[in-house]
Amino acid sequence: MKRKKVVLAYSGGLDTSVCVKWLAEEKNLDVVCFSADIGQGVNPPLLRKRAKSSGALKIAIQDLRREFVRDFIFPTLKAGAVYESKYYLATALSRPLIAKALVGVARKENASFIAHGCTGKGNDQVRFEVSVAALAPDLGVIAPLREWSLTSREEEVAYARRKRIPLEFGAGKLYSIDENLWGRSIEAGRLEDPWAEPPSEVYKLTKDPKKAPGNPQSVTIQFQKGIPVGLNGKRTDPLTLISRLDRLGGRHGVGRSDLVENRLVGIKSREIYEAPAAAILSLAHEALENLTLDRNLFHYKRLIAERYAELVYDGLWFTPLKTALDEFVDAASERVTGEVRVKLFKGNATAVGRRSPYSLYQKSLATYGKKDAFDRKIAEGFIKVWGLPYRGHK
Ligand code: ARG
Numbered sequence: 001m002k003r004k005k006v007v008l009a010y011s012g013g014l015d016t017s018v019c020v021k022w023l024a025e026e027k028n029l030d031v032v033c034f035s036a037d038i039g040q041g042v043n044p045p046l047l048r049k050r051a052k053s054s055g056a057l058k059i060a061i062q063d064l065r066r067e068f069v070r071d072f073i074f075p076t077l078k079a080g081a082v083y084e085s086k087y088y089l090a091t092a093l094s095r096p097l098i099a100k101a102l103v104g105v106a107r108k109e110n111a112s113f114i115a116h117g118c119t120g121k122g123n124d125q126v127r128f129e130v131s132v133a134a135l136a137p138d139l140g141v142i143a144p145l146r147e148w149s150l151t152s153r154e155e156e157v158a159y160a161r162r163k164r165i166p167l168e169f170g171a172g173k174l175y176s177i178d179e180n181l182w183g184r185s186i187e188a189g190r191l192e193d194p195w196a197e198p199p200s201e202v203y204k205l206t207k208d209p210k211k212a213p214g215n216p217q218s219v220t221i222q223f224q225k226g227i228p229v230g231l232n233g234k235r236t237d238p239l240t241l242i243s244r245l246d247r248l249g250g251r252h253g254v255g256r257s258d259l260v261e262n263r264l265v266g267i268k269s270r271e272i273y274e275a276p277a278a279a280i281l282s283l284a285h286e287a288l289e290n291l292t293l294d295r296n297l298f299h300y301k302r303l304i305a306e307r308y309a310e311l312v313y314d315g316l317w318f319t320p321l322k323t324a325l326d327e328f329v330d331a332a333s334e335r336v337t338g339e340v341r342v343k344l345f346k347g348n349a350t351a352v353g354r355r356s357p358y359s360l361y362q363k364s365l366a367t368y369g370k371k372d373a374f375d376r377k378i379a380e381g382f383i384k385v386w387g388l389p390y391r392g393h394k
Helices: 014-026 044-054 065-079 090-109 124-135 153-162 238-251 276-292 295-313 320-332 376-390
Strands: 005-009 030-037 058-063 113-115 140-142 176-180 183-187 217-224 227-231 256-262 268-274 338-345 348-355
Touching: 005 014, 005 090, 014 030, 014 044, 014 153, 030 044, 030 090, 044 058, 065 090, 065 227, 065 238, 065 276, 065 295, 065 320, 090 113, 090 124, 090 176, 090 183, 090 295, 124 140, 217 238, 217 276, 227 238, 227 276, 238 276, 238 338, 276 295, 276 338, 276 348, 295 320
Parallel strands: 005 030, 005 113, 030 058, 113 140
Antiparallel strands: 176 183, 183 268, 217 227, 217 338, 256 268, 338 348
16 A cells, blocks of 8 residues: 655754654655755755655755745734744744645645654644644644654664664754754753853854954844845845844844743743844834834834734744734834944944934924924923823822
8 A cells, every 4th residue: 555645844853864764664654854944054965865864755945045034034023023022033933934835845745744853842843733734734743752752862863773874963962953044042951050151152143242343333224114125225135134134243242142931831941042133123123113103003013012922932823813913013014114223232232323204203392402392381281181080199
């Protein structure tokens, strides 16, 4: 009888390599590997070789970087969504994208299952599976790491040796790292002690602020309807824009964060993030909103941002609430057009200038100088009415 097919989200690391063999042998499936280039640095020839030698039927590799930025990263930036004030959601945002691509490959290959190499206690399993279920409820999902009895890296290595998966796996890795063009997430190892300061070796994109240049550097970022479209006055495509800001911010030690976060599955975990471009763009975007949105809209949008971040974190990307929030964010961003000047210096990014054709800032009203146009007399009546309910309330 012809074997059924499974499409596996494949990174080429130890976990997913062992998954290939395990799915083929234990589940008696034909394994199609799928790898996405989302800016983590993929090496297609190496991936192909590894997948084959682990026992895969074939491997599909897709460059999803542009789609990632256009459909996932920029909408989230525009929404102002940051999880627990510190995490720009790089890992979380990549999961629905990969899930969507997995479903595409599964359809093309006529597969019956999707599989992933996520652990059974993390957020990513939820994000993959909820996304797949939303897009293709008929597909089965297999999570080998929740099922198999290999409970440590050593056991996985032993399994790989036993099954003659000819892979060169170095000594035990110190950290668990997830990376893409929007940022890096680092956890485990010495970071599991929330009191311990992250060792300098965990950082790759950002310089230690202590060793960053002694002079500040400025960059201006142009936005159109809440989306960054240029750097220093020149139109710049999204991928270049992000990688330039990563390099620039990284040089100045901008974009590090250290967070004990609340996982969806009830666990608190400690994660280090590096996301220079995300940090700079978020800051600049908010500075432009400060200038162009009225008070009610700005404040309300911040509530939406919080909710949006939760949805992304919780794996609820392909849901009606998320679609509806996008409509709100789009409407709220109609006038978020203009530019912001950001100064980078020793671990800090600060918005130091902003301007927009839709600026609501009126110097004639704000000024304390001679040309003041604000009618102070009307303030008196306003204050009386405003404070009316509280008169005499201690
Ligand atoms: N805590 C982050 C999230 O849930 C990142 C998870 C992956 N982290 C890692 N170092 N492998 O989105």
